[in-house]
Structure formats: C-alpha cells, structure tokens
Amino acid sequence: MRLNRRHMLAGTAATFAVTGGVPVMLQAEAASDGFTELKIRKVPRVILEGGKEARLWTYNGINPGPEIRVRRHDQVKVRLINGLDEPTMLHWHGIRIDNAMDGSPLTQNPVQPGESFEYVFTAPDAGTYWYHPHINSSRQVEHGLYGALIVEEKQPPADTEELTLVLDDWLLNDDGTINQKAIGDIRMAAHAGRLGNWFTVNGKSRPRLAAPANRRLRLRLINCANARVMNLQIKGAEPFVAALDGQPLIETRALGTSPLQLGPGGRADLMIRRGSDEIVLANLNQNNEPLEVAYIDRTGDPGAADTGPIAALPVNGLPATLDIAGVTPSELVMEGGAMGGLAGAKLRGRDVDMRELVQNGMAWAFNGVAGMTEEPFASLKKGDTAVFDFVNKTAWPHAMHLHGHHVLPLTIDDRPIANQDWRDTVLMSANSSMRVAFVADNPGKWMLHCHMLEHQAAGMMTWINVEI
C-alpha cells in the first residue's frame, strides 16, 4: 500500500505513479508488519483564517487523514488505533467490501478507547473512495475524522496529473473553535442537518494548488461534509465527468455550465484538458452565490492545443443496464423532519408520539420506524436483482447511501432518468421519489441510511441482509 508520499518514493513510485505533484499530505506510519496505522488523536489546528485554534480529531494528526492509495485488486491493511475517549470504528465508504471489514455497527463491535482494530480487504474497484467513522458519526466527522481512499486503475489515464480535493464545511464559532452547542441539536437534525459556515479543501481555507499545464488534470472531489449538498463550479476549465462515486461513466460527459452537484458522501472524478488557465473551484451557497474555495495554477507551457477526445475510464465490471422485469420493488417511505407532520413512529419496538421521539433525539422515520430495526428492510439472496423505491415524503433533500453495493438510479417521480450512473449515495430532492436497482452480489448485513449524518442519527437508518 502506498500513501501519498511519492516525492519520497521517487524510485519505486515512478514505475506506476500517475502523478508527481499531488499535494503533500503527511503519510501514515506504516508499521513493520505491513499495516498502515491510523492513530486517532486530538490536535489544535487553525481552521478559520485568522481565528483561534480548533481542537480537531484527526487520523495521525492531520486533516484530512492520510490519503490511502492502492491499485485495483491490491490489499488494504490498516490498523485503526483509537486515541479518543469514546468508541469509534472505520467505514470504507463506497467499497464493495467483504462484509466483515465494512466497519459498521452491524459488522463489528465498536473499537473502545485505547484499543485497535485491523482492517484487511482487497479493493475490488478502481475509483475515488473515502473513510470515516461509523459510530457517533455526526460528532466524529465534524471534528475532522475522514480521509481519501484512492484505488488506482491498473492502467491509469496517460499523461494525466491528479489532485484529490477533500471538501468539508465546518460549523465554527466566531473565534474559530468548533461549535459544540450545535452537536446533537435536534432542531438542526430535523432541518437540513449540520450545515457549516466555513469551507475547507484538503483541510485548508482557499488553498492555491498547482498542476502542470502540459498534462491533463484529473480532479477527485470528495464531499465529506456532515450535511451540505455541494454545488460546485469549475471556472477556467471545461471539465468532463469521468466517474461518480468511484464508478466510471460509460462515456465521459461534459459538465457544461451547470454546477456539479455532490451530496454528502458523494464523489466525482473530473477530467480537464491541458491548458494554462487558472482553475477556480467555487461552491454555490444557499443564495446561489459562488464562494471561491480553491485555486489551481497550471504552470509551465501547455504545449499544442489539446483537442483530443477524453476517453472513458475502464469500467469495474458493473453492467451498463439492469433487467428488472419481474422484480417486486421494496418501498422505503421516508417521513418526518421539520414541516413533515409526522405524528409518531416506532422506536425500539414501541409506538411513540412525536414529542417522545424528539425527547429521544429522533425526528425521522423509514417505513414508520425511527432508528435501527431488528428486521432488515430487505432480505435478499446473493445474486438477486433488487429494486428499491425511495419515497421521500419530507420537505428536505436526503442522500441515501447503501453499503457494500452500488445502485443504478432508474426513475425520479416515475420518469426515467436521462443519465443512469452507478452510485453508492443518491441525492433526492424534497417530496420526490426515486427508483434504484442493483444486484445483491455481496453477502452480509449492509446499512442503508441517509448520509446527512444528523438525519441518520435522528432516525434515517435501516439495513438489508444478503444471504449466500
């Protein structure tokens, strides 16, 4: 396994490195037994420009955590060491992983303070993924616990530089410290979730990055925010979307003038032609005003004009379409939240009214149940084709995430979706429905939840079972 330290590994990395100028992040300490260690520790770091230090929770002292980089079909070996005073665990978001290594409360016991856990798995798909805790996620992710997991293609695109851009928004007090009062705030959880007021890219405010003008550029964007839906503009370039949530599109697609929308947990790989224009990354705020969040200087002479086609990335083996004839859809009705009129729901097996739900930190329900259920939402046999109808009867968008699989979104409000791309996290608008399909080819217990972490904590969480 290689972390992001090619500058130090020039000799060995040169044989397969796709890039030489990835921003230098501190590397994880690889122990002598081949495990990369991710040690959680609290460190003071300035997040707000000119502000006080915030007390971050970090993997190995840095935010984001070290970028973990392997090639497709390589083994990932990570030892998580919990230096917090509360339990944690590590989830590998978007990886079609061996269930035992998924790092969810369905698959392992929490890693207690001072204890460690070893994750060993093979990365089945090339693409852009990430890792984050899966217990107290709203608090732990908000404090800075997340990092990129990059699985390189066996033959990465030629002559292409790449930059990983880990995006987050933080809810800071005026002095720059992390707003603690809002953590666990039920009102926030019943609205859009914890939206931040300060944006960082790779842990920095408005960083200026560099990439050579005479190579194409691949941007790997990862939305690690607790709840913010990002609407990203890429100025100074005409990007092509090459992959979403790690999975390549059949053909690359020009982004055009519309912003790139990424729900929490979502990723996109963008390809940009050679050229010397400065690239400005901006996020549209709630009022549709672009907030500049990062700059990329393209250095040197771009050489001859780059007009050639932007080739698709090699697919990971997911089919282009799915035949769902004869499959009975399973319906997941999403209810609750502010302006939702939810009267009550089942909570740990008991019918309770809204007031009691709120007293228990709950505001949302899936099929009338708030929080985890004993029974899975769907019981499938390995190899089954499954169709899920997500019916969002709430006044809020949600980012539905299924573990261990990618799903193919087919329709929105019963109308076929023009671009059907494999996703592990689908963003749904308020009061809408979406049909998704997938092949349940990965046995185990898999969580299905909203990736707005406060929504998840406040009830939007269930699971599916895939039997061998």
Ligand code: C2O
């Ligand atoms: Cu990225 Cu269940 O999570």
Ligand code: CU
């Ligand atoms: Cu949600």
